[in-house]
Each structure stands twice: as C-alpha cells, then as structure tokens.
Amino acid sequence: MLLFVISLAALVCAVAARPPLSYLENHFTAENESVEVRSAAIKRLLEVFGMDDPPAMHGHKQPPQYMLDLYNTVADVDGVTKDPYLLEGNTVRSFFDKLRSEQVEFRFNLSTVAITEKILTAELHLFKLRPQATLTFNRHHFCQVSVYQLLDTSKNNNTQDKKLLSSRLIPVHSTGWEVFTITQAVRSWMNDEGSNLGLHVVVRTLGGSHMDLKLIRFASGRDHHQSKQPMLVLFTDDGSRSTTLESIGDAEVTSDLPSAPMSGPPSRIARSLDYSEEEGASSPCQRQPLYVDFEEIGWSGWIVSPRGYNAYHCKGSCPFPLGQNMRPTNHATVQSIINALKLIKGIDTPCCVPDKLFSINLLYFDDAENVVLKQYNDMVAGSCGCH
Incomplete structure (x- = not known):
C-alpha cells in the first residue's frame, strides 16, 4: 500500500510538473513561425542583394589585393559609397x-x-x-x-x-x-x-x-x-543604378552622412493644434541608428567587407508648424496645415521618411569563388524629412 501511495504521488508530481498541452502546442507553433519568418526574411534580403541563395562559404580564401584596394577606393569604412561616379558601372x-x-x-x-x-x-x-639573374645584362x-x-x-x-x-x-x-x-x-x-x-x-x-x-x-x-x-x-x-534620392557628384556624399545622434535629450517641439498632454511627448523627425550585422544573419563566411553597416531609419513626429529643420516638402507643409486646422477629416500629419538615400558596396565571394564588388542602391538613409 505504501509503495502504491509513493508511486501515485510521483505520478501526480510528474503530471503537475509537465506543461499543459496547450502551452506545448503554442510553444512549438511559435518556434515554427519564428523559423519560417526568419527564413522568409533572409530570402527577401537575398533578393535585395540580387541573389536566390547565399553563396557557398569561402572564409578561408584571400581576395585579390586589387579588389581590396578598389573597395577601399570607392567605399568608406562602413561600405557607404564615397562618390556614385567613382566606379564604372555598378x-x-x-x-x-x-x-x-x-x-x-x-x-x-x-x-x-x-x-x-x-x-x-x-x-x-x-x-x-x-x-633571371643570369640574363639581366641582356642588351x-x-x-x-x-x-x-x-x-x-x-x-x-x-x-x-x-x-x-x-x-x-x-x-x-x-x-x-x-x-x-x-x-x-x-x-x-x-x-x-x-x-x-x-x-x-x-x-x-x-x-x-x-x-x-x-x-x-x-x-x-x-x-x-x-x-x-x-x-x-x-x-x-546591371542597369539598376538609382536616379532618385542618390546624391549627385560632389563631396556632398560624405559630408551629408552625419555621425551617430547626440546623446543629449531630444529638444522640445512646438505642439500642433490637436496635440494634447495625454498623448505624451514625442521626438521630432530625426535619423536613428539601424545596424545590419552580417555575422548575426550568418553571412560572414562569404562577405569580405563590410562586416555590417548602419542603414539608419527615420523616426519622430512632423507637427505643425513644420520648420525648415524638418526638411519638409511643399506638399507636406500644406498637409500639416490642413491637419492642424481640421479642414478635412482623416488627414494625418506628414510622415517622417528618408529624403536622401545612399548606396553601399559589398565585396564578396560568389559560388565560383570569384571575388565580386557590387554597389547596391538606396541602402542607407542619409537624412530624414517630413513628407
């Protein structure tokens, strides 16, 4: 009888310790979903870089010095293009x-x-x-x-x-x-x-x-x-060179890439007519860091340079009145006025988006172990504005 009681107690403890079936189902479903999402995201990122599959790993090989020198000529330490016209083609x-x-x-x-x-x-x-030394005195x-x-x-x-x-x-x-x-x-x-x-x-x-x-x-x-x-x-x-937001020609390319945002608190902004205390304080439209780490993605074996890059992203509000520091378009200025005066229902404030984009350069091994230098358009938010 004592043995039966001990066995029953052990069974109860085991059942109590085991997570419920619904929890296990949700856990495995979440895991599967995260794997699927990661796989889909990596596939989409490969498409951005013009590839169907990542090249085979060639981390043990050394790229030609000429290709390394060429990369350093056209790109800065983060891979951002110094001048879109330094390189013939892309x-x-x-x-x-x-x-x-x-x-x-x-x-x-x-x-x-x-x-x-x-x-x-x-x-x-x-x-x-x-x-050869024996022939150096040839005429x-x-x-x-x-x-x-x-x-x-x-x-x-x-x-x-x-x-x-x-x-x-x-x-x-x-x-x-x-x-x-x-x-x-x-x-x-x-x-x-x-x-x-x-x-x-x-x-x-x-x-x-x-x-x-x-x-x-x-x-x-x-x-x-x-x-x-x-x-x-x-x-x-390959015909994909951008003609939209890329900087044209001069030294503006490097000078327009500001350093990381200042560590101080964000400045206070003017309130729009429909802004209330309950909505809380909001930072003005500005550029924020967004670092893409190729090692975390699992691409460090075939990408030579860079190891990652700061893509940046735009975040913040575009309140009325829009100052020139917000780099607004005329359309955004008009939209902010319509929103502030409530002239038309359902008109939102302008959006904080990149108004200048720069290309980056990748130096990598392809499937045939050739080293490739390629420029990719519109990869870095150079500055942000209200549009």
Missing part, C-alpha cells in the same frame, strides 16, 4: 585563370556573369616577374607584349587562329602588374560562350623577333602564389 568581378597552363596562355570561366549585364570594360592583369631594354584572342578556325570561315586585342611596350627589367584591355574579346564570349578559347600572350623584341621567355616572365596560375596569378577584371552594369 559591378566589378575578378576571375582567376582556370586553364592553369604555361605563362603565355590564359582562360577564364565567365559563366557567373548574367547575359543581361552590360560589359563596360575588361582587363587582363598579369604580374611581370623579375628577369634589350624594352619589349613588346601583345595579347591575342584565340579564334575557332572552323567557324565563320576564319582563316586566322588569333586576333590582336592589345599591344604595348614594357621595360624588360621592370616588375609588377601590367594591365591590358580585352573588352572586345569578353563581349564576343558573352555573345557566344563556345567561342571562349582563351587568350595568348606573345613577347617580341623591338625588331619583331620572339623574345626569350626566361627574360620576360609573367606569373602563372600553376607555378606562383595566388597573389600574383593572372586575373581578368570585368566592369559591368
């Missing part, structure tokens, strides 16, 4: 040589470039190595480096197997990056993917004879560090 991609053959032949896979993108400029970046001081597009002789009755794209003189004893324009070839490859047979580099003396490749050497994808590998840099435009 997308820059870097591709490493996939052929990985000898130093005179290169090939690049451009399958990640959308056919709808406008090809603006394409550059072949080659790193010129120092001549040649300059050489002519020519870049050719390899052609398919079986198509269109081509009689030539290559087409000259770019040619110029280079000091024999120099070292560092050399850049050649190959826009014509890339445009033809985009029109016909099968025509992409690669590029061929020819080095000749000023007299026209072939030069010793031990004297003139370019780093190759097979034998040299990634920081010196041949690279194609492609400037394109």
Whole structure:
C-alpha cells in the first residue's frame, strides 16, 4: 500500500510538473513561425542583394589585393559609397585563370556573369616577374607584349587562329602588374560562350623577333602564389543604378552622412493644434541608428567587407508648424496645415521618411569563388524629412 501511495504521488508530481498541452502546442507553433519568418526574411534580403541563395562559404580564401584596394577606393569604412561616379558601372568581378597552363596562355570561366549585364570594360592583369639573374645584362631594354584572342578556325570561315586585342611596350627589367584591355574579346564570349578559347600572350623584341621567355616572365596560375596569378577584371552594369534620392557628384556624399545622434535629450517641439498632454511627448523627425550585422544573419563566411553597416531609419513626429529643420516638402507643409486646422477629416500629419538615400558596396565571394564588388542602391538613409 505504501509503495502504491509513493508511486501515485510521483505520478501526480510528474503530471503537475509537465506543461499543459496547450502551452506545448503554442510553444512549438511559435518556434515554427519564428523559423519560417526568419527564413522568409533572409530570402527577401537575398533578393535585395540580387541573389536566390547565399553563396557557398569561402572564409578561408584571400581576395585579390586589387579588389581590396578598389573597395577601399570607392567605399568608406562602413561600405557607404564615397562618390556614385567613382566606379564604372555598378559591378566589378575578378576571375582567376582556370586553364592553369604555361605563362603565355590564359582562360577564364565567365559563366557567373548574367547575359543581361552590360560589359563596360575588361582587363587582363598579369604580374611581370623579375628577369633571371643570369640574363639581366641582356642588351634589350624594352619589349613588346601583345595579347591575342584565340579564334575557332572552323567557324565563320576564319582563316586566322588569333586576333590582336592589345599591344604595348614594357621595360624588360621592370616588375609588377601590367594591365591590358580585352573588352572586345569578353563581349564576343558573352555573345557566344563556345567561342571562349582563351587568350595568348606573345613577347617580341623591338625588331619583331620572339623574345626569350626566361627574360620576360609573367606569373602563372600553376607555378606562383595566388597573389600574383593572372586575373581578368570585368566592369559591368546591371542597369539598376538609382536616379532618385542618390546624391549627385560632389563631396556632398560624405559630408551629408552625419555621425551617430547626440546623446543629449531630444529638444522640445512646438505642439500642433490637436496635440494634447495625454498623448505624451514625442521626438521630432530625426535619423536613428539601424545596424545590419552580417555575422548575426550568418553571412560572414562569404562577405569580405563590410562586416555590417548602419542603414539608419527615420523616426519622430512632423507637427505643425513644420520648420525648415524638418526638411519638409511643399506638399507636406500644406498637409500639416490642413491637419492642424481640421479642414478635412482623416488627414494625418506628414510622415517622417528618408529624403536622401545612399548606396553601399559589398565585396564578396560568389559560388565560383570569384571575388565580386557590387554597389547596391538606396541602402542607407542619409537624412530624414517630413513628407
């Protein structure tokens, strides 16, 4: 009997300790809803950045120094565009040589470039190595480096197997990056993917004879560090450049980005005619911080820079009378007057909204491990006003 009582007591305690079924159902429903909401929100954010899915994680790889330098040229520390006209187009991609053959032949896979993108400029970046020590006293001081597009002789009755794209003189004893324009070839490859047979580099003396490749050497994808590998840099435009609230041209872009709001209490505002004490005090329309942290979203593995950015948001009231500090439009001024005088029912006060928007820049790895620099329009509230 005692054992039965103990068992019954234990059962009662267990039942009492267990949450009710309705609580468990609500809890799991809330969890499922939060997961669904997060998934939908991330999907929508990807659409803002022009992606269907996040690229694969490439956190262990190093981006080319050229792309890092370009990012720092066009963007500030928060990724905000310094000047919308510093960059040609709105997308820059870097591709490493996939052929990985000898130093005179290169090939690049451009399958990640959308056919709808406008090809603006394409550059072949080659790193010129120092001549071998035993050949440094060669009588040649300059050489002519020519870049050719390899052609398919079986198509269109081509009689030539290559087409000259770019040619110029280079000091024999120099070292560092050399850049050649190959826009014509890339445009033809985009029109016909099968025509992409690669590029061929020819080095000749000023007299026209072939030069010793031990004297003139370019780093190759097979034998040299990634920081010196041949690279194609492609400037394109996807047609989404904003013409609305973006600042135009001058240094106004950076100067119009004020620092974080002052820590002091908000100033008192003039009351509108329908404002009462019961509604409580309200701050005037102003810009407030809104930080987007890519690490919290789970994107830090493929985004190189920035780690996050301050999008800001506009918050506050637009009471009558609207002063110039509220940056009101004429329409907003008239609306506030109609609201204050109660001339028409149902007319609200003007809204506190961004009246200037700036773009940000993302430097990231795509699915093919190419590094991309892209500008996204209307991502940062530069200032707020009553509209």
